[in-house]
Structures are given as C-alpha cells and as structure tokens.
Amino acid sequence: MKNNETINILFCGIGGQGVLKASELCCLAALFDGYHVKKSEVHGMAQRGGSVESHVRFGKLVYSPLIPCGMVDYLLPLHRDEHERLKHFLKHGGIDLLQWLEKAETADKKYLNTYMVGVLSRFLPIKENSWLRALEVAFSHKKYDYNKHLFLRARREVQL
Amino acid sequence: MVSTDIGKIALLSGNEAVAQGAYEAGVKVACSYPGTPSTEILEYLAQFPEVDSQWSVNEKVAFEVALSSAIGGLRSLYASKHVGVNVAMDPLMTSAYVGVNAGFVVVSCDDPGIHSSQNEQDNRLIARMAKIPLLEPSSPAEAKEFVKTAFKLSERFDTPVMVRLTTRIAHTRENVKLGKRREIPQKEFNVNVAKYVMVPRNAYNRHIALEKRLLKLKAYAEKSPLNRIELNSKKLGFIVDSVSYLYVKEMYPDASFLKLGFSFPFPEEKVKEFARQVKELYVIEELEPFLEEHIRMLGIKVRARDPSFRIGELRPEYIPNIVKGKKKTEPGWTARKPVMCPGCPHRPVFWVLKKSKAVVTGDIGCYTLGALPPLSSLHSCLCMGSGITFFEGWRKALGKNVVGVIGDSTFVHAGVPALINLSYNKTKGLIIILDNGTTAMTGNQPHPATGITIKGTPTKRLSLEDVCRACGADNVDVINPHNVKELEAVVKKRIDEDALSVIIARAPCVLLERKRAGVPEFQKEECKKCYICLSIDCPAIYKTEDGYIRIKREWCTGCNLCVEVCPTGALVKNEEQ
Numbered sequence: 001m002k003n004n005e006t007i008n009i010l011f012c013g014i015g016g017q018g019v020l021k022a023s024e025l026c027c028l029a030a031l032f033d034g035y036h037v038k039k040s041e042v043h044g045m046a047q048r049g050g051s052v053e054s055h056v057r058f059g060k061l062v063y064s065p066l067i068p069c070g071m072v073d074y075l076l077p078l079h080r081d082e083h084e085r086l087k088h089f090l091k092h093g094g095i096d097l098l099q100w101l102e103k104a105e106t107a108d109k110k111y112l113n114t115y116m117v118g119v120l121s122r123f124l125p126i127k128e129n130s131w132l133r134a135l136e137v138a139f140s141h142k143k144y145d146y147n148k149h150l151f152l153r154a155r156r157e158v159q160l
Numbered sequence: 161m162v163s164t165d166i167g168k169i170a171l172l173s174g175n176e177a178v179a180q181g182a183y184e185a186g187v188k189v190a191c192s193y194p195g196t197p198s199t200e201i202l203e204y205l206a207q208f209p210e211v212d213s214q215w216s217v218n219e220k221v222a223f224e225v226a227l228s229s230a231i232g233g234l235r236s237l238y239a240s241k242h243v244g245v246n247v248a249m250d251p252l253m254t255s256a257y258v259g260v261n262a263g264f265v266v267v268s269c270d271d272p273g274i275h276s277s278q279n280e281q282d283n284r285l286i287a288r289m290a291k292i293p294l295l296e297p298s299s300p301a302e303a304k305e306f307v308k309t310a311f312k313l314s315e316r317f318d319t320p321v322m323v324r325l326t327t328r329i330a331h332t333r334e335n336v337k338l339g340k341r342r343e344i345p346q347k348e349f350n351v352n353v354a355k356y357v358m359v360p361r362n363a364y365n366r367h368i369a370l371e372k373r374l375l376k377l378k379a380y381a382e383k384s385p386l387n388r389i390e391l392n393s394k395k396l397g398f399i400v401d402s403v404s405y406l407y408v409k410e411m412y413p414d415a416s417f418l419k420l421g422f423s424f425p426f427p428e429e430k431v432k433e434f435a436r437q438v439k440e441l442y443v444i445e446e447l448e449p450f451l452e453e454h455i456r457m458l459g460i461k462v463r464a465r466d467p468s469f470r471i472g473e474l475r476p477e478y479i480p481n482i483v484k485g486k487k488k489t490e491p492g493w494t495a496r497k498p499v500m501c502p503g504c505p506h507r508p509v510f511w512v513l514k515k516s517k518a519v520v521t522g523d524i525g526c527y528t529l530g531a532l533p534p535l536s537s538l539h540s541c542l543c544m545g546s547g548i549t550f551f552e553g554w555r556k557a558l559g560k561n562v563v564g565v566i567g568d569s570t571f572v573h574a575g576v577p578a579l580i581n582l583s584y585n586k587t588k589g590l591i592i593i594l595d596n597g598t599t600a601m602t603g604n605q606p607h608p609a610t611g612i613t614i615k616g617t618p619t620k621r622l623s624l625e626d627v628c629r630a631c632g633a634d635n636v637d638v639i640n641p642h643n644v645k646e647l648e649a650v651v652k653k654r655i656d657e658d659a660l661s662v663i664i665a666r667a668p669c670v671l672l673e674r675k676r677a678g679v680p681e682f683q684k685e686e687c688k689k690c691y692i693c694l695s696i697d698c699p700a701i702y703k704t705e706d707g708y709i710r711i712k713r714e715w716c717t718g719c720n721l722c723v724e725v726c727p728t729g730a731l732v733k734n735e736e737q
C-alpha cells in the first residue's frame with residue numbers, strides 16, 4: 001500500500017441484512033492493523049427493508065468520511081437492487097464483489113455479511129489475525145465460532 | 161464499555177466522541193431528549209456512574225435542568241438534534257444573559273440532507289441569534305477535543321457554548337484516543353438576583369454585559385487555534401468549517417485553507433489575513449450562507465456556491481462543480497421506501513383508519529410511515545405535538561371525520577398541553593395514542609410512561625390513562641391494536657360521539673419484545689388474488705411470479721394482521737408457537 005493511498009470500500013444492502021456489522025468488521029480489522037479508519041453510514045428511518053449503505057475508508061490519513069462517487073475500490077453488496085442503485089460509485093478498474101453474492105447465499109443466507117467480508121478480506125492488505133480479532137470483538141461468544149468458520153471458508157473459496 | 165481503557169484507541173462515532181470528551185472534562189450532569197442524529201451522546205454518557213444523565217421529558221426541560229445545574233456549580237451538558245433546539249429556544253435565548261458559573265455545553269446535531277428529520281435548518285444561525293460562541297468540529301477526533309475546549313471557554317467567559325455537529329460527523333466513526341477523566345470541583349454558588357432573575361432592569365444590564373463579553377470572545381476567536389490557516393499553494397484558498405473542510409481537502413489537497421472551528425463570534429481579522437494571502441478565494445459550507453455573508457460583509461471578494469447547493473448535504477464529488485460555479489444537479493431519491501417492521505403494532509391502527517376513511521392528523525415517530533402508500537392514512541406531520549393541535553384546527557375546518565394520532569413518547573414530550581387545550585376549548589372527537597412502550601423511532605429509548613430511566617433502572621411510571629383523564633378526556637379506552645375487530649368497533653363509535661375521547665392503542669414495539677408466534681398458513685385454493693393482504697404494507701408478505709402470496713418466514717412475527725384482513729380465508733392463523 002502506497003504512503004498516501006486510501007482504500008475505499010462501499011458496503012450496501014437493506015435493513016436486517018447486517019450491512020453495518022460487515023463494515024464494522026472491516027473497520028476493526030483495519031484499526032487493529034494500525035490504519036486511520038473512517039466509517040460513515042446512511043440508513044433511513046426503517047429498521048427492516050430500508051436501504052443501508054456504509055462507506056469505509058482506511059489508510060495513513062483519511063480526510064472525507066464519504067467516498068467520492070466514482071472512487072470506490074471495492075463494492076460489497078448484500079442485495080442486488082442496492083447493488084444496481086450504487087454501482088456507479090465504483091471506480092474504473094474497481095472490484096465488484098457481486099459475483100460472490102450467490103456463493104454467499106448458498107453458504108448461509110443469514111450470515112451473507114460474514115461470508116462476503118471473508119471474500120473482501122482476500123483483497124485487502126490486512127493481516128488474518130486482525131480479521132480474527134475483529135470477529136471476536138464484533139460477535140458474541142456464542143456466534144463467534146460459527147462466523148469464524150464461515151469467514152475462513154469464504155477466504156478459502158475465493159480464487160483471485 | 162471503554163471508560164477504563166485510558167490511552168486506548170477506539171473507533172468512536174462523533175456522538176460517542178462528544179460524550180467521551182464531556183466525560184474526560186468532568187461533566188456531572190447531562191440532559192437530552194432522543195433525536196436522530198444526537199441520541200447516542202446521552203446513551204454513551206449514561207454508562208458512567210460519575211455522570212448524572214437523564215432523558216428529559218422534552219428539550220426545553222432538558223436545557224433548563226442542565227443550565228441550572230451549571231449555574232449551581234456543576235459542569236453540565238445539553239444535547240439534541242437541530243429541531244430539538246427549537247423546543248429549547250426559550251431558555252436558550254436568555255441563557256447568554258444569565259451566564260453559567262460552571263461550564264455548560266450545548267450540543268446541536270444538525271441534519272443536512274434530512275436523513276431523519278422534518279427540516280434541515282442550520283443551527284449556526286441559532287448560535288449567532290442566541291449570542292453564544294459556536295465551535296464546529298469536522299470529525300469525531302476533533303469533536304472530543306472541541307467539547308473539552310468548550311467547557312473551558314464556557315467557564316472562562318461565563319457563557320453557554322454551542323458545539324455543532326452534523327449527521328455526517330455524528331454518525332462517522334474514526335480512531336479516537338481515550339483519555340482520563342479530570343474531576344472538577346463543584347463551583348461555589350452565590351445568590352445573585354441581578355444576574356439570575358431576569359426582570360426587565362436586570363435583563364437590560366445583563367444585555368450590556370453580554371455585548372461586552374461578545375467583544376472579548378471575538379478577540380479570543382481571532383487567536384484561537386481552532387481557527388487554523390494551512391498555507392499551501394497560494395493560487396487557491398478555501399474558507400471552510402465543519403465537515404466541508406474534509407470534503408474540500410479530499411478534492412483539493414494542495415490548496416490553502418482557513419479552517420474555522422470557532423466560527424462565532426466571527427474571526428474577521430483572521431479571515432482578512434487569509435484573504436490577503438491567496439489569489440483566488442472560495443468559501444464552501446453546507447446549508448445556509450453563514451460564513452459567506454460574514455465574509456462579504458467585510459468587503460472581501462470571495463466566490464461562493466451556487467445557491468442550489470444550499471439545499472441538502474454536501475458530498476466530496478460536488479466540490480469541483482461548486483468551484484466551477486455550476487448549479488447542483490439533484491441526485492434524486494433512489495433509496496428504498498422505508499416501511500414499518502413486520503408485526504409493528506402501528507400497522508393495524510392505520511389499517512383501521514384507512515377503512516374509516518378519516519382524515520388523520522399525524523405526528524413524528526415510526527408511525528409517520530402510515531402516510532406512505534399503500535396505507536396512506538396519515539395526512540399531516542409538522543413537529544412534535546402537532547398530531548393533537550392539528551386535530552383541533554382541522555376539526556374546526558373539516559368537521560367530524562378527523563382523527564388525531566400521536567406516539568406515546570411524543571405525547572409525553574409535547575402532546576399533554578395540546579390535549580388540555582382540546583378539553584379547555586371544548587373540542588370533541590378522537591385522539592389515538594400509539595403506545596408501543598418506547599421511543600422507537602430513535603432506537604428504543606425509555607420515557608416517563610415506561611417507568612424506566614436512561615440507566616435502565618425502575619422509576620415512577622407515568623400513567624397515560626390517568627394523564628388523559630386529568631387533561632379532560634371524557635373517554636379513555638385502552639385497546640391492544642392486534643385485536644383489530646375490537647379496535648375498529650371502538651374507533652367507529654368514538655369518532656361519532658359528542659365527547660372528547662382518547663384511545664390508547666397499547667402493544668409493545670416488536671423490536672422491544674421479540675416474541676414470535678407461528679407464521680400463517682397460505683391456502684392456495686382459497687386465494688382469489690385480491691391482494692388486500694399486500695395493502696397492509698408488511699415487508700414479510702410478497703407476491704411471487706405465479707401471482708400467489710408468500711410469507712418470508714425469517715421476517716414474519718405471527719402478528720396475524722394479514723389473516724385478519726384476508727377476505728377469502730386464504731391466510732390462516734397458525735396455532736403452533
């Protein structure tokens with residue numbers, strides 16, 4: 001990672017899918033690796049079914065809390081309609097993780113977020129240990145083992 | 161949560177950082193009423209036993225309790241969303257006259273872009289109107305430091321200090337270093353009628369003192385490190401405040417900046433100094449032309465946004481267009497329609513109101529979603545309390561077929577005087593209190609009628625039934641709205657009666673009590689594809705490609721409203737638990 005580079009990830013989906021949990025995992029992992037992290041989210045009034053998007057940026061020093069439109073390096077969708085709505089945020093040559101959503105759905109519909117974060121982790125300059133620490137902080141003791149398993153499975157299944 | 165981790169770096173939101181800053185500054189009393197985007201400030205402070213935190217009945221009460229605690233000698237904090245400050249406007253406007261004694265910080269969280277509000281007013285103007293200093297952090301890490309500075313300034317100049325965040329700062333997380341709390345000894349309080357009793361003569365003298373103080377504050381603002389010149393390329397210079405600083409910095413990292421963190425009283429000399437040093441000068445801000453007008457008043461040549469950018473939130477990608485002098489191209493609302501949760505107890509009430517064909521005066525809360533199609537049965541929403549006051553006006557204008565609705569938290573906040581007004585002025589008709597036992601809209605905070613404090617401890621519970629009777633309601637019916645037939649019958653009866661009636665529609669918010677009953681069975685043979693079940697707007701029911709209905713098992717709570725409304729018996733109650 002270059003000195004003044006910022007990595008931009010846009011998470012999107014609908015209320016109830018765990019978009020914010022996914023972005024939290026990513027932020028914590030980046031934090032544990034010593035980066036300056038900003039995470040900014042937009043969620044309307046609804047608890048269930050409304051649009052949810054979360055901007056995550058990390059690097060040495062991050063300015064804007066929002067990723068400028070057209071500057072997203074990685075788009076991580078949990079819902080196809082929301083992907084359609086926000087795909088124009090992706091930069092030229094940015095990586096769209098939509099192609100892994102189906103795999104995530106076969107793995108576990110309830111934890112699309114954990115699987116997709118596992119996919120994302122393969123692309124980011126963050127140590128595996130920091131991801132595991134993030135999972136430990138973000139999930140309760142009861143859910144940790146399963147989510148760790150799912151995360152690692154996604155990490156294994158991604159062919160770069 | 162984090163209070164013991166001194167020196168630790170945590171990912172705090174702007175709101176949590178404000179609270180952490182206040183905590184470290186030794187705040188003793190903190191008061192607020194929930195509201196997006198400010199809610200988490202008090203929720204975070206409530207975890208500390210050293211801080212006497214409260215959800216107040218409303219913002220006016222919160223402001224007065226916090227201010228008077230400060231006058232009494234305890235460092236205090238008030239926090240609310242932008243429109244909450246309107247409710248506290250009466251005490252706020254005189255607070256600069258009386259001053260504070262111990263530090264008093266007023267946190268206003270504005271909502272440019274109207275993510276979750278009824279307007280996008282700019283409270284920088286309120287700080288100016290109330291004549292109190294205004295601090296504007298750009299990020300969570302700054303917010304923590306600015307709040308600590310605000311307490312010091314407040315005590316040094318004997319004035320309330322406003323710290324203004326916007327949604328984008330309040331709800332952004334970043335690395336924030338946690339520090340140690342400094343206990344501040346209580347300040348001595350002396351009775352001082354000339355200072356604390358605002359009768360005309362005293363108030364006049366205090367106004368003189370206030371104007372003197374503002375001059376001192378202005379001199380201070382000129383030197384404050386919160387107003388910072390960052391010289392870079394002198395070809396292009398930006399005057400910016402709040403989060404705008406970060407957007408412009410992102411897009412023009414090589415330009416020069418005057419970053420205003422202490423923007424009222426306005427540091428005129430600093431602005432002149434900066435203007436002299438750069439060739440082309442821009443001012444970029446969100447919402448009102450607050451900085452722009454000040455700069456222009458100084459006779460400085462400055463370029464500003466096209467006025468179309470005064471509407472809505474700024475975004476980094478807008479900045480180049482602003483610099484080019486372009487008009488804003490409206491992005492349009494593409495987000496999905498928000499909807500009440502499956503099993504929400506508000507839904508059956510709106511179903512009944514829709515059938516009654518009443519005109520419904522509404523209020524603010526999750527239930528405002530009753531206005532959206534296909535329910536379409538809430539017809540006004542202005543501000544908190546207006547569900548009842550608008551009922552009075554529309555009843556005068558439109559006659560009997562008007563019903564007023566209001567949430568339980570909103571009723572306690574601003575509905576009680578409105579209900580007394582109905583009774584006192586001999587208005588008849590029906591008000592429905594949507595009592596889901598919580599302030600759901602802002603994330604399920606307790607309120608007086610729940611009998612629980614912000615710290616989760618039991619307290620005296622306000623009885624809504626008793627309040628309504630005492631206010632003068634002739635009939636008070638408590639009904640579980642999931643019993644749709646009963647609700648429908650009582651609504652019908654009360655609308656027509658020559659009496660002032662209140663129905664308390666009482667059933668807990670589904671996010672509060674995650675009870676699940678069996679998912680209704682769908683009997684395909686009985687379905688006539690009339691889609692009445694879809695008209696209740698439940699996200700757990702949808703139409704499939706074959707035109708039949710399906711229920712999302714993972715979302716359905718088994719509330720059975722769809723069973724209730726299905727005219728052909730295609731949806732059948734499932735008795736299993």
Ligand SMILES: Cc1ncc(C[n+]2csc(CCOP(=O)(O)OP(=O)(O)O)c2C)c(N)n1
Pocket residue numbers: 193194195196219241243244247277278524525526527544566567568569570571594596598599600601602
């Ligand atoms: C003056 C003011 N303060 C706070 C808010 C934020 N707010 C909007 S609705 C609401 C209360 C919602 O609770 P309730 O009336 O019980 O309805 P529910 O959401 O539970 O259905 C709050 C706190 C506001 N819009 N205006």
